[in-house]
Amino acid sequence: MFSQFFGHYLLNQGLLSREQxxxxxxxxxxxxxxxxxxxxDEGFLTPEQVEKVHEMQKQIDKRFGEIAVELGYLTDDxxxxxxxxxxxxxLLLAQALVDRGYMSIEEFSNALNHYKRDFSLSDDKxxxxxxxxxxxxxxxxxxxxxxxxxxxxxxxxxxxxxxxIRFIDDQVYLEVCDHxxxxxxxxxxxxIVGEAPLFTAISAQEDVFLYIASAYAxxxxxxxxxxxxxxxxxxxxxxxxxxxxxMSNEGIELNMNPQEVVESAKVNGEGLLVTVHTSKGxxxxxxxxxxxxxxxxxxxxxxxxx
Numbered sequence: 233m234f235s236q237f238f239g240h241y242l243l244n245q246g247l248l249s250r251e252q253x254x255x256x257x258x259x260x261x262x263x264x265x266x267x268x269x270x271x272x273d274e275g276f277l278t279p280e281q282v283e284k285v286h287e288m289q290k291q292i293d294k295r296f297g298e299i300a301v302e303l304g305y306l307t308d309d310x311x312x313x314x315x316x317x318x319x320x321x322x323l324l325l326a327q328a329l330v331d332r333g334y335m336s337i338e339e340f341s342n343a344l345n346h347y348k349r350d351f352s353l354s355d356d357k358x359x360x361x362x363x364x365x366x367x368x369x370x371x372x373x374x375x376x377x378x379x380x381x382x383x384x385x386x387x388x389x390x391x392x393x394x395x396x397i398r399f400i401d402d403q404v405y406l407e408v409c410d411h412x413x414x415x416x417x418x419x420x421x422x423x424i425v426g427e428a429p430l431f432t433a434i435s436a437q438e439d440v441f442l443y444i445a446s447a448y449a450x451x452x453x454x455x456x457x458x459x460x461x462x463x464x465x466x467x468x469x470x471x472x473x474x475x476x477x478x479m480s481n482e483g484i485e486l487n488m489n490p491q492e493v494v495e496s497a498k499v500n501g502e503g504l505l506v507t508v509h510t511s512k513g514x515x516x517x518x519x520x521x522x523x524x525x526x527x528x529x530x531x532x533x534x535x536x537x538x
Contacts, residue, residue: 235325236405260328267296279338403511419497426486431523436515443512501526
């Protein structure tokens with residue numbers, strides 16, 4: 233998951249184009265992370281030392297680690313440590329970007345350091361984020377909002393990210409929006425009621441709505457029919473059901489009202505609007521701890537399914 237978050241950081245910083253990011257995220261699925269990238273990321277070698285080892289590999293038939301040890305750049309223990317991190321997600325992205333020629337190892341390393349500085353991350357939190365720790369990633373994106381945003385929405389959003397990865401798409405990136413109104417033409421919403429009430433809604437354009445429906449139904453759906461509506465609706469219901477179990481384990485008892493699917497509807501009210509980016513497009517997730525204040529504006533051609 234870190235690949236998507238850091239990739240969008242590079243995009244927002246103007247270090248990658250959207251086409252380059254999309255290509256790198258796809259390409260990383262088949263990438264084998266090379267020792268040079270790991271060595272720089274771990275702080276064991278400088279980019280210049282990596283280049284020296286690469287030049288020597290053109291002359292002698294030895295592995296990167298062997299040459300680096302012979303040159304005194306690495307110890308045997310450091311080589312073993314590098315082997316253990318060879319599959320970390322952020323390194324897969326780094327290798328993909330280097331292999332595609334979009335960034336150098338040094339540029340990627342500098343961008344990582346800037347990312348850590350820009351978000352004021354401690355060493356421990358930065359390492360957790362690089363490992364793809366979803367709790368740390370969600371906390372980080374909520375950390376710069378109102379002081380109680382994490383308390384109100386952190387648990388729900390963390391679980392939602394995990395369930396998106398489990399059931400829909402493992403290429404997920406969450407982004408908190410400054411505006412408060414959804415932009416999709418299909419809306420699925422459900423109220424959670426009890427000690428800690430919560431309004432929850434998924435809003436998506438038709439193509440992404442069908443993508444979510446197809447992924448959950450495990451079959452290709454090409455039109456927003458009753459099965460497609462029921463599939464997206466059931467995904468939200470499933471997720472909310474798991475959330476209720478988690479909250480019950482913490483001593484907070486909640487229930488759910490029936491979910492509703494509405495076409496051409498907008499949500500207005502105080503809450504949190506999160507854009508969820510997937511490999512096939514984006515959709516909005518709207519949450520509010522004050523369900524009674526949320527207004528759903530239905531268009532003239534609005535249709536609904538409960």
